[in-house]
């Protein structure tokens with residue numbers, strides 16, 4: 001067996017273990033975990049595109065809701081020397097796994113960047129740092145409209161003017177919920193969609209569909225304006241597709 005085979009096998013075993021870990025956490029708390037499996041490579045690449053396009057500039061990046069690190073693993077090799085990455089994860093077992101991932105990541109040994117894992121809810125993150133890019137993996141459609149407004153407004157406040165927020169939303173969840181969930185749940189989901197639509201009308205710079213993910217997802221890029229942000233409730237800009 002050569003070195004490539006053994007390292008390839010190690011990666012497969014690790015991904016398999018992470019898949020199980022994700023499933024166990026989803027069984028524990030599906031609302032917060034938000035999915036049954038980690039994101040695909042295609043989704044991770046679409047989410048991290050704003051980091052790629054700004055390299056080789058050193059960037060301050062925040063990843064919220066990193067889970068087992070499916071997106072983190074794609075993100076780290078794209079960071080230029082001198083960049084900073086803050087990873088925020090609410091689930092303590094995922095946070096522990098992320099600390100292992102960061103400590104063992106080969107790119108960070110050869111190209112040092114400042115990477116920290118914070119085990120907290122992103123809306124409670126206590127920092128004076130401002131970010132060039134925020135990559136959000138949060139399952140926003142599982143939350144209340146009030147929580148979503150709080151999270152979105154804190155994302156906008158945490159971005160530098162001109163900074164980009166990137167996040168995903170699974171396709172078809174609202175229809176599925178309307179068919180299977182209670183009326184109250186369907187109303188909650190519709191109200192969250194309204195909050196998100198207001199932010200999209202104000203700040204979206206792009207939306208892409210990633211089919212190579214289970215389930216497929218839309219990736220949104222939102223940009224904090226260079227001038228004072230408008231109230232998203234009253235904005236009516238078109239969205240570039």
Ligand SMILES: C[S@@+](CC[C@H](N)C(=O)[O-])C[C@H]1O[C@@H](n2cnc3c(N)ncnc32)[C@H](O)[C@@H]1O
Nearest residue numbers: 034038039065066067070089090091121122137
């Ligand atoms: C859908 S998973 C995404 C995981 C990973 N980014 C991926 O794409 O595979 C959502 C993650 O967000 C975390 N999470 C949920 N609410 C959070 C919050 N308010 N603050 C920080 N993390 C949160 C969950 O524990 C979970 O790991």
